Amino acid sequence: MPTADEIKQRIEAAIPGARAEVEDWTGGGDHFRAVVTSPAFKGKTRLQQHQMVYAVFGDEIGGPIHALSLKTQES
Amino acid sequence: MSENPLRDAIEQAIKENEVILFMKGTPEAPACGFSARTVAALQALNAQFAAVDILPDPRIRQELSALSGWPTIPQLFVRGELIGGCDIVTEMYESGELAETLGVEPPADAPAAAADPGAPQSPPLSVENRLG
Numbered sequence: 001m002p003t004a005d006e007i008k009q010r011i012e013a014a015i016p017g018a019r020a021e022v023e024d025w026t027g028g029g030d031h032f033r034a035v036v037t038s039p040a041f042k043g044k045t046r047l048q049q050h051q052m053v054y055a056v057f058g059d060e061i062g063g064p065i066h067a068l069s070l071k072t073q074e075s
Numbered sequence: 076m077s078e079n080p081l082r083d084a085i086e087q088a089i090k091e092n093e094v095i096l097f098m099k100g101t102p103e104a105p106a107c108g109f110s111a112r113t114v115a116a117l118q119a120l121n122a123q124f125a126a127v128d129i130l131p132d133p134r135i136r137q138e139l140s141a142l143s144g145w146p147t148i149p150q151l152f153v154r155g156e157l158i159g160g161c162d163i164v165t166e167m168y169e170s171g172e173l174a175e176t177l178g179v180e181p182p183a184d185a186p187a188a189a190a191d192p193g194a195p196q197s198p199p200l201s202v203e204n205r206l207g
Binding site: 046047050051054057059061062067068069070071 | 109136140144145146147148157158159160161162163166
């Protein structure tokens with residue numbers, strides 16, 4: 001089961017220039033909340049920005065990561 | 076008919092319902108907090124929407140996500156286009172964009188009466204039409 005810190009590191013490693021703040025929402029290790037800022041979000045819709053973050057985790061979303069609540073911002 | 080009647084049914088439901096929410100549970104009894112919040116945003120705008128409970132058959136979710144490229148539930152579609160999940164719908168509700176996208180006035184008024192006439196019950200997928 002991933003930790004909030006692992007999720008943060010994976011987002012920051014995968015999306016250019018990204019900074020992520022991730023918290024374990026329920027303390028149960030499967031519902032996370034992330035605020036992600038990246039210059040790579042420029043010109044993308046909010047939907048596309050969220051898809052970029054979800055793409056980092058592929059099938060793990062809905063699996064071991066039950067939910068990843070997102071807020072994305074261009075930086 | 077293709078070889079995937081379930082995917083066809085999902086595509087058809089998205090096409091035939093101007094506003095359709097794929098969720099866990101029903102609008103009366105959401106089975107997940109994220110679905111509940113999304114329903115609440117739509118209902119706060121008195122929006123009319125069709126709802127599909129994805130829980131009865133795990134394949135619904137698999138096919139839906141394959142189709143939409145969106146991994147989580149709920150998923151809101153307006154006029155055939157994916158709007159997003161709970162986070163995006165909530166943000167759009169708060170900013171007023173959701174009312175704009177749905178073409179509704181923010182509340183203050185009585186709910187409009189006329190419903191979309193047809194949400195046919197496709198066998199593999201149960202679509203319920205709702206008045207918000």
